[in-house]
Amino acid sequence: MSVYVLALLIGVVAGLRAMTAPAAVSWAAHLGWLPLQGTPLAFLGFTATPYVFTLLAVVELITDQLPETPSRKVPLQFGARIVAGALSGAAISGAHGGLAGGWIVGVLGAVVGAAGAVVGTLGGAKVRSTLARTFGRDAPAALIEDVVAVVGAALIVVSLHGF
Numbered sequence: 001m002s003v004y005v006l007a008l009l010i011g012v013v014a015g016l017r018a019m020t021a022p023a024a025v026s027w028a029a030h031l032g033w034l035p036l037q038g039t040p041l042a043f044l045g046f047t048a049t050p051y052v053f054t055l056l057a058v059v060e061l062i063t064d065q066l067p068e069t070p071s072r073k074v075p076l077q078f079g080a081r082i083v084a085g086a087l088s089g090a091a092i093s094g095a096h097g098g099l100a101g102g103w104i105v106g107v108l109g110a111v112v113g114a115a116g117a118v119v120g121t122l123g124g125a126k127v128r129s130t131l132a133r134t135f136g137r138d139a140p141a142a143l144i145e146d147v148v149a150v151v152g153a154a155l156i157v158v159s160l161h162g163f
Contacts, residue, residue, distance in 0.1 A: 011085030015120020089113015
């Protein structure tokens with residue numbers, strides 16, 4: 001599978017849950033599945049980084065269930081998802097396309113990841129609202145979205161192992 005397809009998909013995950021994508025990418029870097037050493041994104045593989053992103057992802061999963069959580073489409077929330085998608089997409093494409101020597105590959109991955117985040121944000125909001133109407137409440141729809149984001153991120157980073 002192309003690194004750009006993976007960058008797009010991790011961006012979609014970021015659109016669903018902003019912190020899940022960088023948490024997954026950070027774990028992949030930490031485990032050596034994503035070779036980021038010597039690149040500007042090497043910090044993703046540092047010892048503490050995956051734990052920090054994982055904690056942020058868990059907090060996001062919890063706060064998403066709260067009724068006072070703002071819409072993912074407000075500027076701050078939307079922007080965070082785009083940044084997370086761009087960062088995660090750049091890490092995936094750059095690591096497998098030579099980020100240290102070919103920065104353009106990382107930039108293209110960032111653009112693709114950001115585009116995926118836009119798709120995930122808007123598409124995820126639409127699907128979730130449709131599911132919530134179907135169920136008559138939001139909680140089941142939110143939990144389904146959580147599972148899709150976490151399982152999707154896991155499948156994407158596992159596919160990097162031995163890429």
